Amino acid sequence: MEKYKHSIPVQLRFNDTDALGHVNNSVYLSFYDLGKTAYFQTINKGEKVEQKDVDIVVAHIDVDFIAPVFLTDEIAVQTRVDSIGNKSFSLKQRIVDMNTGQEKCVCRTVMVGFDFKNNCTKPISEKWRQSIEEYEEHAF
Amino acid sequence: MEKYKHSIPVQLRFNDTDALGHVNNSVYLSFYDLGKTAYFQTINKGEKVEQKDVDIVVAHIDVDFIAPVFLTDEIAVQTRVDSIGNKSFSLKQRIVDMNTGQEKCVCRTVMVGFDFKNNCTKPISEKWRQSIEEYEEHAF
Amino acid sequence: MEKYKHSIPVQLRFNDTDALGHVNNSVYLSFYDLGKTAYFQTINKGEKVEQKDVDIVVAHIDVDFIAPVFLTDEIAVQTRVDSIGNKSFSLKQRIVDMNTGQEKCVCRTVMVGFDFKNNCTKPISEKWRQSIEEYEEHAF
Amino acid sequence: MEKYKHSIPVQLRFNDTDALGHVNNSVYLSFYDLGKTAYFQTINKGEKVEQKDVDIVVAHIDVDFIAPVFLTDEIAVQTRVDSIGNKSFSLKQRIVDMNTGQEKCVCRTVMVGFDFKNNCTKPISEKWRQSIEEYEEHAF
Numbered sequence: 383m384e385k386y387k388h389s390i391p392v393q394l395r396f397n398d399t400d401a402l403g404h405v406n407n408s409v410y411l412s413f414y415d416l417g418k419t420a421y422f423q424t425i426n427k428g429e430k431v432e433q434k435d436v437d438i439v440v441a442h443i444d445v446d447f448i449a450p451v452f453l454t455d456e457i458a459v460q461t462r463v464d465s466i467g468n469k470s471f472s473l474k475q476r477i478v479d480m481n482t483g484q485e486k487c488v489c490r491t492v493m494v495g496f497d498f499k500n501n502c503t504k505p506i507s508e509k510w511r512q513s514i515e516e517y518e519e520h521a522f
Numbered sequence: 523m524e525k526y527k528h529s530i531p532v533q534l535r536f537n538d539t540d541a542l543g544h545v546n547n548s549v550y551l552s553f554y555d556l557g558k559t560a561y562f563q564t565i566n567k568g569e570k571v572e573q574k575d576v577d578i579v580v581a582h583i584d585v586d587f588i589a590p591v592f593l594t595d596e597i598a599v600q601t602r603v604d605s606i607g608n609k610s611f612s613l614k615q616r617i618v619d620m621n622t623g624q625e626k627c628v629c630r631t632v633m634v635g636f637d638f639k640n641n642c643t644k645p646i647s648e649k650w651r652q653s654i655e656e657y658e659e660h661a662f
Numbered sequence: 663m664e665k666y667k668h669s670i671p672v673q674l675r676f677n678d679t680d681a682l683g684h685v686n687n688s689v690y691l692s693f694y695d696l697g698k699t700a701y702f703q704t705i706n707k708g709e710k711v712e713q714k715d716v717d718i719v720v721a722h723i724d725v726d727f728i729a730p731v732f733l734t735d736e737i738a739v740q741t742r743v744d745s746i747g748n749k750s751f752s753l754k755q756r757i758v759d760m761n762t763g764q765e766k767c768v769c770r771t772v773m774v775g776f777d778f779k780n781n782c783t784k785p786i787s788e789k790w791r792q793s794i795e796e797y798e799e800h801a802f
Numbered sequence: 803m804e805k806y807k808h809s810i811p812v813q814l815r816f817n818d819t820d821a822l823g824h825v826n827n828s829v830y831l832s833f834y835d836l837g838k839t840a841y842f843q844t845i846n847k848g849e850k851v852e853q854k855d856v857d858i859v860v861a862h863i864d865v866d867f868i869a870p871v872f873l874t875d876e877i878a879v880q881t882r883v884d885s886i887g888n889k890s891f892s893l894k895q896r897i898v899d900m901n902t903g904q905e906k907c908v909c910r911t912v913m914v915g916f917d918f919k920n921n922c923t924k925p926i927s928e929k930w931r932q933s934i935e936e937y938e939e940h941a942f
Contacts, residue, residue, distance in 0.1 A: 396680060403681045406552075416815055443584065443585050445583050446582050537826040539820050540819050556673070556675055722864070722866050723864065725862065727859070727861055
């Protein structure tokens with residue numbers, strides 16, 4: 383189960399680093415965003431999905447910082463869906479060194495279906511569920 | 523126990539927002555950083571503590587995103603230490619609307635004593651423990 | 663003429679720094695944004711002005727980086743309008759050390775009136791011109 | 803002369819956008835940083851150059867913002883050296899849409915040789931000059 387079908391390289395920027403000389407903790411979240419956006423695009427068959435058009439919001443994250451990332455590292459962010467409930471689903475993501483395979487950071491995210499018009503939670507659409515199951519090659 | 527002695531206002535910047543019109547999730551971590559830095563300075567009696575001089579690292583965070591933050595909101599980040607172990611301690615922080623008291627986001631952080639020379643964990647110093655206990659007004 | 667009526671302190675964040683140990687060049691622009699937003703709010707008599715409601719866009723900047731900013735520096739961003747044309751106006755801003763008065767960085771910005779509906783430039787409104795002249799205490 | 807030999811794609815991140823729905827002005831500078839870093843690596847024959855090991859600093863930039871960049875745009879940053887003086891050299895860079903060729907933004911940067919030990923300017927090394935001339939295929 384610790385397999386990730388989805389993986390994209392992350393382009394590091396100089397100001398991702400901080401005065402400690404490595405990539406700042408808060409920047410990791412934008413890498414996970416990058417992975418999520420690309421994942422959603424993939425399960426939507428390559429159609430670009432703008433986050434503002436998606437009726438899901440991040441409700442919870444927890445992150446283990448395992449090893450620092452340096453500017454000269456070549457890293458990828460890997461993404462998979464771990465579970466789907468009625469009104470939410472869970473992502474597991476990690477940042478790995480593409481050359482050594484070293485795990486740098488692991489993140490679990492709970493995303494919740496959200497109706498921006500009525501400002502309340504709503505069920506995950508059947509279309510999303512199907513697209514995710516199809517991509518992950520198993521039912522949830 | 524849900525009391526926070528330490529609270530500082532956060533100065534929001536226009537590019538903290540994203541295309542959804544509110545403050546981007548990944549930016550919250552820099553607010554918690556802001557709170558931590560100020561907290562450490564406070565328990566060190568106002569002496570500025572540069573993060574690079576501190577022998578602790580962030581090992582784990584978990585964050586609940588409760589309500590969005592908008593650019594016109596006036597928010598504060600509140601910080602307290604919740605527990606101190608041998609080689610680690612836990613912070614609890616939250617972001618609140620200073621006018622309404624609304625809780626926007628809650629974060630728990632585990633920080634670990636780290637020896638950057640030898641690249642291994644190390645105990646939290648007695649000086650830190652004492653400074654924190656003195657500030658929080660109870661033993662851990 | 664090198665006087666700035668408008669000055670606000672900048673709250674530095676740990677990840678404003680980069681691996682060189684000082685505030686990253688690209689972050690200065692967000693400080694100038696901060697100054698602009700506060701300036702516009704001031705000339706509008708304290709009413710908060712959301713950038714998305716303002717029909718002006720940044721067309722040009724030029725910036726002189728004079729001295730590095732460190733995380734322990736206490737800095738302010740100062741802002742004034744230098745000239746107003748028909749469809750544009752120019753801001754001059756600088757970042758100074760609040761304790762020593764040292765000039766860290768100077769920025770000139772050209773902002774252009776913009777009609778987002780019709781996607782073309784448009785004149786600076788008379789209301790803006792008057793508010794700026796009133797605040798700066800001279801005609802342009 | 804408006805030719806750029808050096809061009810790299812920019813990986814856009816969701817929080818590069820701001821509440822206006824397009825990439826925030828201040829983020830462009832990090833794209834130019836990306837271009838510079840890759841350019842320096844290229845003229846150094848692929849050897850990674852960490853900015854902290856480079857004895858040059860950014861002294862001046864001026865930037866024309868021509869058209870907004872949206873999250874779904876596919877953009878590249880292009881970089882060339884335009885002139886080399888004794889203690890400084892000038893870069894010209896631009897951001898273009900890779901599909902349409904549309905110019906989004908143009909930036910001129912003056913970089914100055916800097917001796918971090920003695921905190922003063924210093925000449926551009928002969929090695930740099932030669933590497934740049936070789937790459938750009940003309941003398942300066």
